[in-house]
Amino acid sequence: MTEAVLEIAGLCKRFGALLATDNVNLELRAGEIHALIGPNGAGKTTLMQQISGVLSTDSGSIRFLGRDVSNLGVAARARLGLGRTFQISSVIPEFSALRNVMLAVQSRQGTSMRFFSSTRSDRSLIEPAMENLVRVGLADRAATAAAEMSHGERRRLEIAIALALDAKAFLLDEPMAGLGPEGTKALTNLLSELRNVAPILLVEHDMDAVFSLADCVSVLMSGRVIASGPADEIRKDATVRTAYLGGGA
């Protein structure tokens, strides 16, 4: 096995009496898609938010690329290469597709030397942004405002942003939500290519997508990881079937 890019050990988060995440251990290795499944309220989104830094952690540690990032803020983690897409949407609706990606590109490059020059003719910004739009198949939509894009297009735009951020790991929170069969298929293909760029931690309810994509699956129930292992084993696991996949199905 290759080394872990993201290592989570003993992670806890308490909201009052509710333990949203309870001693979660997780590893994300290079080149893999690790799916996180579980019923609503299992703590998947809380866990994603802890990893990306939106929520603080009560106890436990998050190591990213061998470095403890538990005490870093959202922006600092993003700069290290933790790329995240949201359950709702993580694009700026008023910006065009190109400008959304340009924002990510400049974040990698820094503003220091170009504090004063116009972005409109800045090739060092536009060209990498355009490249990433091509990679996700949105080149012809570059000038379109994100607000006017379809749901599926916005999802692809999010991935272009994560690519532009030079993400070393992707955190994808229900990327398939609200997509039709066509959109799901297109995104599944995109994600299976994306794993070669950086490993993916995927929260997803679409079980067909999960089992066709994931190398490794962890099942979360009431904040605890009740099972974790290769996708095939999890599919057969009896406790998982009763807990989540629908009893005797």
Next chain:
Amino acid sequence: MTEIDLPHRIAWGALLLVALLAPIIVGFDPYLTHVGIIIAFNVALATTLWMIWSLGVISFAHAGFMGVGAYASALVLHKLGLSMWFGLWIGAMVCGALALFISLPLMRTRAVYFFMASWAVGEVIKRNFAYFKDFFGGWDGIFDIKPPVLDLMFVQIDFANRTAYYYLALLFVSLTVWVVYRINSSRTGMIYWAIHENELLAAHTGINVFRHKVICFTIACTLVGITGALYAHYQTYISPKSFDIWKSEFALVHLIVGGLTTVGGPVAGAISLTIVDEVLRASGYFRTIFFGVVLIASVLLLPGGLETIPRRIRAIFQRDSHK
């Protein structure tokens, strides 16, 4: 994108040309030149306020910071005996330092809390001018703030001359607008608008939101501090009332009437409303009422502000060409 750039450049160039020729057009009329200078100050105030707006907030402390620049420059003249050429920059630095210090807690607040906190900051600045009587002159303010004299080798320009002061104000206001415009169209401006739309998303693309907010606020306040110094040496008299909350609110009205999405908005809003205000001056008591009517009418009839006029005209022509 270049086809959009060209009309923009023509519009800005035409505006600058009119501004440069304005004293000649009005035949060096002292009153109209005075209006021109007031327009220049209001444009600078609105434009720098708009820069803070690009972060998504409106600062009601803005006129207060203009006051800091004004008082600093006036005190440099009276206590240290240095002319505005020094006071202007010292005022800007004092303003910037104070803005940096205050923005550290202020920029941690959001939305309506920011409005309230900034309102309080503006009020506290004003009250301090009034309270420390020996230093700031209390409610009576500071008198006799002399305009500067520029002593070149062969010529001497006395800025007590109104036309001369008009060009001085025009120079600094043009620079202010240019700086704000350039920052706004740069990567930094792109970051500000991203923060404006959604702070959390901006953070997720690796942007240090807090630091950018502090820097933006400090730059905008430094620029308005320069405007304050120019204001003080033009009026030759300042008091706490010159920089109260109403001045910030009028600047906000200039933004709303002019438009909020481009730097052309505050410029157009400040120019047109300052003229409207001067025209209404004759109506005396009813002036504020008329001003309110103009404001409501413009919001109802021209949503998006004056900056949308070129787009509306273009839309009309496009509709005709499709017939």
